[in-house]
Amino acid sequence: MEARIPFLEVSDAIIYSGAETLYWCMQCGLCTGTCPYRLVPGPASEEFNIRLVQHLGQLGLEGFESENCLFACTTCRACVDVCPRGVEIINNVVGMRRMLAEVGTIPPSLKTIAGSLHSQGNPWSGPRDQRTAWIKDVEIPTFSEQTEYFLFVCCTSCFDARSQNIARSVAKALTAAGISFGIIGNEESCCGETIRKVGDEQLFQNLAQANIQLYNGKGVKKIIVTSPHCLYTFKNEYPEFGGEWEVFHYSEILASALSEGKLKLSGSNAGAVTFHDPCYLGRHTKLYDPPRELLRNLPGAELMELARTKNKSVCCQGGGGRVWMETAAGERFAELRIHEAVASGAKTLVTACPYCITMLEDSLKVLGKQDELAVKELSELVAERT
Ligand code: SF4
Ligand code: SF4
Numbered sequence: 347m348e349a350r351i352p353f354l355e356v357s358d359a360i361i362y363s364g365a366e367t368l369y370w371c372m373q374c375g376l377c378t379g380t381c382p383y384r385l386v387p388g389p390a391s392e393e394f395n396i397r398l399v400q401h402l403g404q405l406g407l408e409g410f411e412s413e414n415c416l417f418a419c420t421t422c423r424a425c426v427d428v429c430p431r432g433v434e435i436i437n438n439v440v441g442m443r444r445m446l447a448e449v450g451t452i453p454p455s456l457k458t459i460a461g462s463l464h465s466q467g468n469p470w471s472g473p474r475d476q477r478t479a480w481i482k483d484v485e486i487p488t489f490s491e492q493t494e495y496f497l498f499v500c501c502t503s504c505f506d507a508r509s510q511n512i513a514r515s516v517a518k519a520l521t522a523a524g525i526s527f528g529i530i531g532n533e534e535s536c537c538g539e540t541i542r543k544v545g546d547e548q549l550f551q552n553l554a555q556a557n558i559q560l561y562n563g564k565g566v567k568k569i570i571v572t573s574p575h576c577l578y579t580f581k582n583e584y585p586e587f588g589g590e591w592e593v594f595h596y597s598e599i600l601a602s603a604l605s606e607g608k609l610k611l612s613g614s615n616a617g618a619v620t621f622h623d624p625c626y627l628g629r630h631t632k633l634y635d636p637p638r639e640l641l642r643n644l645p646g647a648e649l650m651e652l653a654r655t656k657n658k659s660v661c662c663q664g665g666g667g668r669v670w671m672e673t674a675a676g677e678r679f680a681e682l683r684i685h686e687a688v689a690s691g692a693k694t695l696v697t698a699c700p701y702c703i704t705m706l707e708d709s710l711k712v713l714g715k716q717d718e719l720a721v722k723e724l725s726e727l728v729a730e731r732t
Contacts, residue, residue, distance in 0.1 A: 362441035364434030371433050377425035382660050388677035389414040413453045413671045416442055420668050420679075421543050422661035423629040439666075443545030455670045456544050463549055467535035467556075469670070470505035477501075477532045480510035484517050489528030491565040495599070497527045498580070500573035501536045502700040508707070509700045515729035516572050516596045522610075522732035523603035527570060533560055539579040544667035551587065558589040568592045570599055572725070574626035574633075574699050575665070581631070595627060597698055600728060601636035604643055613731040615646025620692035621724075622652065622683055622706065623659035624699035637698050637724050644727055650690045652683070660686075664701030680709035688718050698724040 378384065419439045426435050446452055452460075459469035466474045478486075480503060489496045497520070503513040520527050535553050542550035561569075569591050571577045581593040603609035619641055627633050634656045641649050654660050663669075663679040675681075683706060687695040695710075697703060706721045 362437055362444060364437030365441055367432060367434045368438050370431040372431055374430065376428045376430065377433075377435060380424045380428045382420075382422065382424065382663075382679050382682075383418065385660065385682055386677045386679060388674065413455075416446070417453055417456075417544070417667065417671065419666050420625070420661050420663050421666035422625040424625075424661070427629060427657060440543055440545060443543075444547050445545075447545035447547070452545060453671060455672075456546075456667055459670055460541060460546055460549060463536055463538075463541055463553065467553070468501040468505060469536060469540060470501055472501075472505035475532050477504050477534060478529065480504055480513045482510075482514065484514050485521075486517055487528040489530050489564060489566070492526075493528040494526035495528075495568045495570045495594075496561065496564070496566040497529050498534065498537070498569055498571050498576055499529065500571065500576050500700055502704070503572050506700070506704070509703065512700055512703070512723045512725055513572055515723065515725035516570075518729040519600055519609070519725055519732055520570070520596070522729075523600060523608045525570075525599060525603065530560065530564060535560075537576040537579045539575040539583075540667050540670070542579070542583070543665070554584055554587045554589065558584060558587055561589065561591070566591055568594070570594050570596055572596055572700070574624045574631065575701065578626045578630050595631070595633060595636070595698070597627075597636040597640060597724060598633065600725075601639040604640065609728075609732070611643055611645060611728065611731040613645060616641075616644035616727060616731075617646060617694065618648045618650055618692045619644070619694045619696050619727075620650045620652050620687050620690045621655075622662065622687070622695060622697040622702060623656055624697055624702050625659070625661050625665055627698055628659055629657055637696075640724060640728055641696060644731060650692045652686045652690055654686065662697075662699075662702040662705040664699075664705045669701045669704060675712050678705070678709055678712075680705040681713060684709050684713055684715055684719065688715060692719070694720045694722055694727075696722050696724050696727060 421436045462469050462471040499513045503509040535556050538550040538553035569580055574595060577593060577595045600609055621637055621641060641647055660682055661679050703723050710716060710721050
């Protein structure tokens with residue numbers, strides 16, 4: 347239910363669903379005990395966040411805009427899952443961010459990505475006409491009405507040099523499985539997931555409307571995405587604006603192709619692997635099995651589980667805009683995951699999200715654990731064995 351925030355005069359852009367649930371909170375503290383900020387040292391804490399939410403009306407906005415306070419939340423959903431009163435904590439955090447965005451009080455790094463989204467349709471400051479620069483050494487068909495799936499490549503895998511290999515690997519594996527897919531290309535814009543979570547609702551809606559018009563105009567019915575963040579947004583947020591398609595993470599399509607015998611895997615032994623569940627694939631979308639099916643079927647793979655796995659997975663800290671902000675070494679969630687992966691006995695830590703790859707690889711290097719562990723994207727392990 348949409349509700350006006352009672353203590354502020356707000357524009358239509360910052361009205362958000364779940365505002366009324368704020369007042370259902372009984373201060374039990376389960377959310378704060380579950381928040382990953384409890385697992386690391388540092389200034390940010392969920393307890394502080396929820397107090398801010400509750401007292402915003404009385405205390406005003408001043409001083410809440412820091413990266414260590416309201417913008418610390420990664421929208422990982424761990425707190426929402428344990429709240430006994432159904433308080434929509436993420437929606438309320440995002441709602442408060444919208445108020446700050448309305449008055450232009452957001453962290454400087456987020457202003458940079460907003461500017462790039464406005465001018466280029468991506469947060470990477472990459473020229474729009476370079477969106478398909480990731481296409482190297484692979485043939486990528488263009489989407490037409492005869493194509494079954496539109497493949498939407500996340501901006502991170504379009505523009506970030508490391509992440510481009512994820513896009514190529516997904517395309518290679520889909521081709522090997524005989525899937526009919528194609529891209530639209532440079533006309534595509536960011537899905538808008540991050541910019542919505544950091545509070546710029548108007549910019550999100552502009553991106554969503556441009557994408558919906560483009561996809562519907564091309565006759566898109568089914569979408570495969572490379573990132574769980576795009577998955578969540580297309581699936582759950584675009585229908586409100588007229589974007590209604592069947593949306594799949596690539597791991598769902600490849601796991602089905604595997605079980606139907608269309609995808610055959612061969613080649614080098616994968617060895618001991620473990621899986622880090624991305625928050626937007628796991629807790630937000632409840633897709634725990636498809637990536638594990640693929641991992642189990644890699645030649646010579648032994649799947650070990652992390653101590654905190656599936657719905658108990660600990661966030662990599664890349665969501666909610668945090669991937670664009672600096673977190674001091676020693677305070678990073680991804681460092682916890684590297685330690686957990688090493689303790690599991692696995693030699694390869696696998697995940698299925700470009701943000702997780704960025705955060706985990708960075709922490710692997712900071713901790714100097716490259717000799718003990720490798721970090722890989724699921725699509726890369728699959729594509730290497732097609
Ligand atoms: S969504 Fe995650 S990071 Fe944000 S307050 Fe909840 S548990 Fe903490
Ligand atoms: S878990 Fe829910 S009810 Fe308990 S303190 Fe957190 S928001 Fe309030």
